[in-house]
Amino acid sequence: MPVIWINGSLMEEQAVVISPRDRGFTLADGVFETMRCHGKHILWWSDHLQRFHAAAELLGISVPLDNETIENGLEGLLAYAGYSHSALRLTLTRGPSSRRGLWPPGDPVTPTMVASAGPLLTRATVRLIIAQSTRRNEYSPLSRTKSLNYGDSLLARREAEERGADEAVLLNSAGNVACCTVGNLFVRLGQDWFTPPVSDGVLPGLARERLIPILQAKQRTIAAAELPLAQAAIVSNSLSCALVTELDGLQMPDHDGLEDFVTLYECP
């Protein structure tokens, strides 16, 4: 029986009720984190927690439980779920609102905090496209935040599937490379690795932060026209890294010698 951790308690998933007035459901008024877990161990937990609090603060949502209670709750969920390797998602919304409209949310509003775990499914390689259906908004702080507003990523991901690929690169409004729908992008141009700066509309990924020193990658704006010139590319997120084997239907030339980063995800 799948279980959910909700507002401090473990419950059978079937018994969990999200209100139709929950502002996470009506207005994407919430944030989340997705974490890689090995048994009860949550990889990069303190960094995830820090980013989670920063996102909640940006939206002005009070985290209703203290850090220790959250950690204990998530470990309890992982212990019950019993996976050796899992993906854990922690979501916080502003909660059910007594009134309609954007703001004020009505009072009293109790935030909804919910977590679930599933088996870790990763892929070693991805075929990429450059999304044409939409772009990422570097003028919004949400482009640097794991908020619930995943609409643009969804459009781009569906476009990828329609065009026979696995994942999409989103450009920003200036037409430069931002990131993928669920990961950061690193590209090798000549002998050097590059990744776009966060100011270009990029989520500050925890794997990105670790790959920058490993690959000695430079942060600089990457024009869309540079992508087809890349000798290699990697898509990274908190669950895994993948090598890019194809871009817009063309083979990437080189996939050798890129295994180093896999150790990044090993359990300490």
Place this chain on the structure above:
Amino acid sequence: MPVIWINGSLMEEQAVVISPRDRGFTLADGVFETMRCHGKHILWWSDHLQRFHAAAELLGISVPLDNETIENGLEGLLAYAGYSHSALRLTLTRGPSSRRGLWPPGDPVTPTMVASAGPLLTRATVRLIIAQSTRRNEYSPLSRTKSLNYGDSLLARREAEERGADEAVLLNSAGNVACCTVGNLFVRLGQDWFTPPVSDGVLPGLARERLIPILQAKQRTIAAAELPLAQAAIVSNSLSCALVTELDGLQMPDHDGLEDFVTLYECP
């Protein structure tokens, strides 16, 4: 007892269960419409329905009920709610997903369709600010769609409250005027009315469509620097219109002779 119309049935709100795996809750994977109602009559119903279907099609979500069933269901909800004037919200999400991640959503996924009504609360005047916290993304088709992705509007609306105003104008990535957080903007410059074109990142509002001929408004790009020069401004949405009395703390000079558009919302 408040009631909700969900997947074709009227239910007491307390009994309605949204799954924590509903992609409307986890990923803002859905669309909605907000409609003004007089008794059981839904103002501009066929236009709302058309826009609703267009939004669902953009996201690739199948509307699970036929138009007549939806209309009958909403009328039943309005009859039960018994308001003389109300705001009705119809929401459609891709539904609960059996798997995590963006795409594919897992199968079978049954869309969630839910509607609720509340008393119509409108205001005749609004104090505006130009949002500095975020911008609207005219490169995303979601800027022209009533999707659940309201994060940027929420940030701007909170900023408005913090700065002592009621509503915020969002600029687009080019720094031109797009629209407000829950309405379109019309401004009078000299003797003429203007409103930004939909391509500037603007929801094609149903009141907007009707106000354009009434005000003989021209659609053209409006620079942020033009706003303080406006003699008058109106914010419009499907529930009501409001006169702008203040912009960034400065009084708007003229509010006379703008009552004509109020008849727009009269029940036929």
